[in-house]
Structures are given as C-alpha cells and as structure tokens.
Amino acid sequence: MPITPSLHIRDITDAEFTSIDEVVMRCAYACQNKFGRLFDERIYENDLAERLRAEGFTVHTQVPVTVTHGGFEKVYYLDLVVNDLIYELKVAAAFLPEHKAQALHYAMLQDVRRVKLLNFGGPKVRGDLQWNTLTTAERHRPRQRKTGWQPITPQCERLVGHIKDLIKDWGTHLSTDLYNEALIHFFGGEPHCLARHEVRAGDRVLGTHLIQHHAPDAGFIVTTLQREQAAFQLQLKNLLEHVSLQGLQWINLNRSRLEITTLQSNDRRMRAGE
Numbered sequence: 001m002p003i004t005p006s007l008h009i010r011d012i013t014d015a016e017f018t019s020i021d022e023v024v025m026r027c028a029y030a031c032q033n034k035f036g037r038l039f040d041e042r043i044y045e046n047d048l049a050e051r052l053r054a055e056g057f058t059v060h061t062q063v064p065v066t067v068t069h070g071g072f073e074k075v076y077y078l079d080l081v082v083n084d085l086i087y088e089l090k091v092a093a094a095f096l097p098e099h100k101a102q103a104l105h106y107a108m109l110q111d112v113r114r115v116k117l118l119n120f121g122g123p124k125v126r127g128d129l130q131w132n133t134l135t136t137a138e139r140h141r142p143r144q145r146k147t148g149w150q151p152i153t154p155q156c157e158r159l160v161g162h163i164k165d166l167i168k169d170w171g172t173h174l175s176t177d178l179y180n181e182a183l184i185h186f187f188g189g190e191p192h193c194l195a196r197h198e199v200r201a202g203d204r205v206l207g208t209h210l211i212q213h214h215a216p217d218a219g220f221i222v223t224t225l226q227r228e229q230a231a232f233q234l235q236l237k238n239l240l241e242h243v244s245l246q247g248l249q250w251i252n253l254n255r256s257r258l259e260i261t262t263l264q265s266n267d268r269r270m271r272a273g274e
Helices: 014-033 039-055 099-108 138-139 156-170 177-184 229-242 266-271
Strands: 003-005 057-068 070-083 083-091 113-118 126-131 143-146 195-201 204-215 218-223 247-254 259-264
Touching: 003 099, 014 039, 014 083, 014 113, 014 126, 039 057, 039 070, 039 083, 057 099, 057 156, 070 099, 070 177, 083 099, 083 177, 099 113, 099 126, 138 156, 156 177, 156 218, 156 247, 156 259, 177 204, 195 229, 204 266, 229 247, 229 259
Parallel strands: 083 113, 143 259, 218 247
Antiparallel strands: 003 057, 057 070, 070 083, 113 126, 195 204, 204 218, 247 259
C-alpha cells in the first residue's frame, strides 16, 4: 500500500469529538499548569497521555504512518491519538501556517476529516481544529491544467510523469516536502538534484541559492497554493533573472487541480525568438 497507517483511525462523529475534546482540553490545561510552557513537546505529550489514560481513554503516542512509492519511503509520526481523534502538539509563541499544513497532511494520510493542534507555548493552552474538506476522489483524480507548460529538457516529460504517478498513489495536498523529497529520490538523490547557483546583480555575485534540479540546467518546485499564484509566479521569474538556469517547472497542487507552469530565463526566451 502506498500509505500504510500502523493504527486504524475511524472518522468520528461531531458528538464524539465534543465529548473527547472537552476532556483533552481540561487535561491539557492541567498539564501546562504543572509544567509551564518552556519544555519540549514530548514532555507535554507524555504527561497528557498519562492523564487521559487515567480518564479511561485509549491513547496512542508517536503513531507511525509509512508512505511509499517505488523505492521511496518516508515515515511520519502522529503525536497523540485519543479514541480515534488525532492531536498534534506544539510549543510555540503562536500557531504558524506550517503547523496547520502539517495537521491537514496528517488528516489526509489517515483519511479523516479533522486533526486538532494544541499549543503549550503561550500563556494559555490554545487549540486549533483543522478540517480536511477534500474527498479521496478529489485528491486522487485532480483535473490537470497546463498553464503554459512545455518541455525545456528531455527530462521534463519524466518529471511530469513522476508527479502524476505520485498523485495516483498518494493524492494531492500532502506536505510539499514529501513530493519534493520523492522527486529528488527518483532523479538520483540530493547529490544529483540539489545545487547552489550564483545569484548575480549585473556583474556582482551576491551569494548562492539552492535549487532543485531534474536536469542539469532546469529546476522544479512544488507548491500547494490556492491563491496568489500570479504573485508567486512573478517571484519565480525574478529568481530566474538572477541565476544561470534555462528555466523552472512549477508544479502547483491547487485543491482538485494539478497546475504545471513552465518558466524560462530571459536568455532562453531570446534565443527562441519570443
């Protein structure tokens, strides 16, 4: 199986969620009252698990979920599962977008509607419920939209083939790091796919920038943007103006759409007579 949970987690009802979460939050407040807000996540995780077991709940910690495709494998760990409800614990000043993306990633891996974030790093424990609103069918059969796509190297078709195969196995809207790591794996690993390029302003070299490659002179990037794609595309064009690269293949997983856009350097467009 491309996604193999070690624990079967069913999609609970709204009433079950309310009943479980009321006790979890009460125990989380007690946990922070005892330990404060400066410890590592694992301290709160272990204490909270003990409190919830004492309340009669079935509790699992660090639950592995294995994701595979061909020779690629990656294991994720769910912090806390309480009677089929997943909690992801943080110790931070505030919730960040990447925390919410991680929670949704776990919801989709387990094919459940909700995962709740708990943050012990503020003056008071905060919870943030994240909803997976995409169906399995939407995630595994996205509409493809080639927004100005064209192959700029012989490897570009292979890149598109690999991302389609990954989506067929895993679906869309998992972590962008996961798709990137898998593509890097299938193009020879980090020594072949990651390279630093000089960043130039005229004749001046300002430093270097790390770029993912699927061909010696072409890079790729995977995003899950649902808005502001035009603004991000301008940023990618700006990047190409300052590094020596033929172009970039931009893969965007936009809910139920797979969007592939080719961006080329000014030098290449001039040679092509554009």
